[in-house]
Every structure is written in C-alpha cells, then in structure tokens.
Amino acid sequence: EPEVTQTPSHQVTQMGQEVILRCVPISNHLYFYWYRQILGQKVEFLVSFYNNEISEKSEIFDDQFSVERPDGSNFTLKIRSTKLEDSAMYFCAGSTGLTEAFFGQGTRLTVV
Amino acid sequence: QKEVEQNSGPLSVPEGAIASLNCTYSDRVSQSFFWYRQYSGKSPELIMSIYSNGDKEDGRFTAQLNKASQYVSLLIRDSQPSDSATYLCAVRNQGGKLIFGQGTELSVKP
Numbered sequence: 001e002p003e004v005t006q007t008p009s010h011q012v013t014q015m016g017q018e019v020i021l022r023c024v025p026i027s028n029h030l031y032f033y034w035y036r037q038i039l040g041q042k043v044e045f046l047v048s049f050y051n052n053e054i055s056e057k058s059e060i061f062d063d064q065f066s067v068e069r070p071d072g073s074n075f076t077l078k079i080r081s082t083k084l085e086d087s088a089m090y091f092c093a094g095s096t097g098l099t100e101a102f103f104g105q106g107t108r109l110t111v112v
Numbered sequence: 113q114k115e116v117e118q119n120s121g122p123l124s125v126p127e128g129a130i131a132s133l134n135c136t137y138s139d140r141v142s143q144s145f146f147w148y149r150q151y152s153g154k155s156p157e158l159i160m161s162i163y164s165n166g167d168k169e170d171g172r173f174t175a176q177l178n179k180a181s182q183y184v185s186l187l188i189r190d191s192q193p194s195d196s197a198t199y200l201c202a203v204r205n206q207g208g209k210l211i212f213g214q215g216t217e218l219s220v221k222p
Contacts, residue, residue, distance in 0.1 A: 043212040
C-alpha cells in the first residue's frame with residue numbers, strides 16, 4: 001500500500017539554523033499539506049499546496065517558512081532561521097482531491 | 113469560538129463496551145468530516161470519512177453526522193485495549209484545509 005514518506009524522522013538543530021524537511025507524497029495525490037504538532041497540543045495547519053503553488057497558509061506560516069515541490073515528487077518545508085518554539089512534530093499530508101488526507105509518519109524537529 | 117471542538121477526556125471505557133466520541137464545528141458550510149486515530153508519538157491515521165447526514169458504518173466504527181446541529185460523532189463498538197489512543201475530529205473548510213480538534217484521549221481498560 002503506498003504511503004507518504006518523510007525524512008528525516010528526527011532532526012536536531014541549533015537555534016538560527018536553517019532546516020529542510022522532506023516528504024515524498026503518494027504518486028496520485030494532487031493536494032499537499034504541512035501540519036505541525038507541538039508536544040501535547042493539537043495538530044495545526046501550516047500550508048496547503050496545489051498545482052505548484054501555495055493555495056492557503058496559516059498565520060504560523062510566516063516569512064521564515066517556505067515550501068517547494070522542486071522535482072515533481074519531493075515536497076519540502078524549509079524553515080530559514082529556527083527558533084526554540086519551532087520544536088514540534090511536522091507532518092506532511094496529501095490527498096487526491098478535497099477528500100481524505102493521508103499523513104506521513106512525521107519529522108520530530110528539536111531546536112536547541 | 114473554536115472551529116472544531118472535542119472533549120479532551122480522558123474517556124475511559126471497559127473492554128467490550130461502546131465508546132462514544134463527539135465533535136462540534138463552527139463553519140456551517142463545511143462538507144467533509146473525518147475521524148483520525150493518533151497513538152502517542154505517531155502520525156494521525158484515517159479511520160472514517162463522512163460527507164452526508166446520517167450514519168456510516170465500517171466494521172466496529174460508526175460515524176454520525178448532523179449538519180443542522182454541526183455535530184459529528186464516532187462510535188466504537190466492542191472496544192479493545194488496542195483502541196486506546198487519541199481520536200482527532202477534522203473538518204475540511206471551504207478552502208480545502210483540514211482543521212483539527214484538540215483530540216479526545218480514549219482509554220480502554222481490560
């Protein structure tokens with residue numbers, strides 16, 4: 001069964017450093033999302049991506065964040081200058097349409 | 113008012129009982145509703161989707177939707193200890209994004 005794959009599973013980075021989180025969506029998915037979940041809190045929407053452009057973004061998704069689908073398969077989330085409060089699980093998700101979304105296993109980002 | 117609200121729990125039920133999980137949402141024009149299960153430290157896993165009023169059954173799970181009351185529920189019959197997890201209600205808004213509730217922690221006691 002195809003699945004959404006995220007790498008790395010865990011990333012530790014120093015405050016102020018740039019990180020890139022990677023996702024390989026399921027091949028027939030057209031809509032892509034990044035969500036984050038701070039420990040003990042709810043799953044929060046960051047950004048949605050369709051037809052090679054951002055379709056919606058949250059207030060969290062400020063200028064420090066960017067997304068790309070550079071080669072038609074990988075879907076990346078870049079955080080330019082990490083802060084302590086960026087420590088969270090980051091989930092990539094995809095869907096074929098405005099229906100069910102399937103999540104990757106997540107990347108745990110720890111900013112020290 | 114929160115967009116998607118759930119009781120955080122924990123909800124504790126004995127093995128074999130029915131667990132009932134509830135969710136309300138604020139956006140009247142929402143059309144798509146989902147229940148996800150999340151084990152500690154893991155990603156959300158889709159259990160059920162429901163798009164029209166009424167009940168939808170899949171094995172031991174039944175989702176119920178009442179758009180007039182802006183209410184979605186999930187029933188788990190014959191609850192098992194392996195069902196112990198946090199259950200997330202999610203609503204897709206007009207723009208397409210999924211909005212999650214804070215989740216209800218379910219504990220099934222053997």
